[in-house]
Amino acid sequence: MQAAQPIPMPTRVGQGTAVEQSRAVAEVQAAIVVAQQCPRDIAGAVAQMNDSCQQKALAERAFFRFPRAGQTVSGPSVHLARELARCWGNVQYGVSELRRDDEIGQSEMQAWAWDVQTNTRSSSTFIVPHKRDTKKEGPKPLTDMRDVYENNANNGARRLREAIFSILPPWFVEEAKELCNKTLADGGGKTVAQRAAEAIAEFQKGGVTRDQLEAKLNRKVASWTHHDIAQLEVIFTSLQRGEVTKDEEFPAERLGDEAFEPAPAPPKPEPTPAEKAADEEWMAGGAS
Template structure:
């Protein structure tokens, strides 16, 4: 059955093109042609690309940013990040990629974006055009964005994921998989630091963002003394994801639930009597490091 389609008037073409626009159009055409010629004259050296990829993935700075992690439903979604995709594109060579905001519609509060990746040497191109609503998901429901900076950051964050997938679509799968394996191994080795030191650094880092050691141990299901290299590597991925805002601390490390019986038990348990003050306390002084939240003042 055929349905009537509402016809829309075609967008009006500009009456004239300025000199700057004409120059930019000519420059873009010449740049594409030059890229193809250079890629054919100087083809990539696959062995050199593999060697450079392996060297990059052995660096802790890249390995720490090579993976993302966020919560969805009752589980976690993990994968290679856009940072790894961009580095692999650089190592592979003769690749162009990017993100273009084709149109911003303030009336409908959305932007039309295009992400692409192009292997100039093989003439293999992957692109996707998508709509990004000017909204941000949050627990209470989507929030409408009106600030220009918020809209820009929202578009960039949504576009980065499409750019990542476009790059991975044109790279050889074996090249990407080997890179992920090397990055995982680099995280597990911890840059040559002993495991106890890496465990202590991880606990200290999480305490800096308000996550206690008990919550981490509950998440992993074992005390810190039994953590493995894999556990520390996964904690590092989770820490980086929290820092980037991909997942919240409460989603990654849920707070323990308090039952009704525990609340009743706390209400019926008498409070411990406070010790009587004495003159000797003023002579002895407070401990060097008072416990957080104890109310002690130096």
Template sequence: MNFPIQTPAVAGPDRVGQSTAVEQSRAVAEVQAAIYVARQFPRDVGRSRSAMQAACGSMALAEKAFYKFPRAGGAVEGSTIHLAKTLAQAWGNIQYGVSEMRRDDEYRQSEMQAWAWDVEANTRHVLTFIVPHAKFAKGKVEALIDLRDIYENNANNGARRLREAIFAVIPDFFIGEAEELCRETLAKGDGKPIEERAAGAIGVFQGLGVTEAQLEQKLGRTKQQWTGADIAQLLITLKSIQRREIAVDEAFPQARITGAEITSKSNGSRKQAPPDDDPWAGQEVARPGSKGGAA
């Protein structure tokens, strides 16, 4: 008995809707136009530097230009996405963006992409990465359920990768000069005397539960010895706390008390000199209750 041979159906080409075709054509035309305009109007490095210097001389940018967060018992510092975007605008002929390409609720993760493109030099830096819907807090990983928490987590991770992508297509000399100018602006402040700026910093941190003694301990000198650079360092820490990059008790940990110090106090004798690996052990530091968490 002969059975008819069935030939498997071959899928035909996918149909492309009119709106999709229009969008594809628009995207191609946009890229061509961007390259054409960049070649017709190349950047003027001198003008770009002038724009960068003017921006970095403003406290509005300088106080948002750096971040600081804890890692492996220390702290990591660097430039923020705010500075990166400002430098991209000043350098000119740069396009950048970040997008969520796919969200997988089953595995609780998002696939995202951040990119920056120097249209004039035709240099493009692309970062594709996975963002888990989770956060590390209080020594353990916590799953994120609320949609707003997931959005903010994706946005924070996307901003970090976008910052790296932008810095990858901007010359190092341009970035280095901008960072130096921002630090100088922070050190100079808004024209107020250093004593007034120090008093203002102490008042702000007292609202977060941080005492003057803790500030002095962190900077390694008394209030009377503070410089503009010290105030700038406190401002960077404050902004990182406000952006929830670091918690108050992480930025200002409680002072440690050594066994020698306890023995010295109990015997009523003079306190011994602090060991080399613990320069703060011998200091009298107020120990308020920990606030825990960021402002």
């Protein structure tokens, strides 16, 4: 039996493919040349970062929250990562869908970030199943094209966030996080009472009561601080983005002061004369 001959691969590259390959090579070479000719100004990058993190619009989107294994995970978001990459300069990043298999129901994707000046690159290739986890029904297959796109984009954003943060200096990221927290806690010139009233009103539109907010912070509204309200703003933004649900953040409503101070144990009643006599008789019998 004669062995099957391998199928010959085409050796001629199409004109469009050749142009795209040449363009990609030229872009990489140009980026390296520009980075060498215009190196980043670290002092200027820090100044831009300070200015950006003092803007409330960025600070409100700078952190994320989502549930995992019965706990809530939080940290700096991809929105902050992209802004810090812009401030740091000479950084390129992106997310690509390398291959999609609708029969198996998965996409092969890659997230990458590249510091062109130092030639530091971080990339991650990963598989995204076309499924969405649900608590009641388990993994649910996605068939709608928009659902698949949004699922891929969400998974890609998480990897992109880590890729960007891995090439940025840790001190640069930590300073940005601290500044964003200060911006959230500042209040934009409003008093704590004003911010508290606005926060309660916004949460009530979504069905979250004042008692639930007090239980979440473990203190009454009159004792709230700017930092407490900043925490509520992060939770509110995560609720709007669908990172967490109302039931996960506010699982049960606790009412009144009992939510903050445990009720004292009731006093133990004094034994009656008959009970005292029975105890003495039992002790006497046990001793003998």
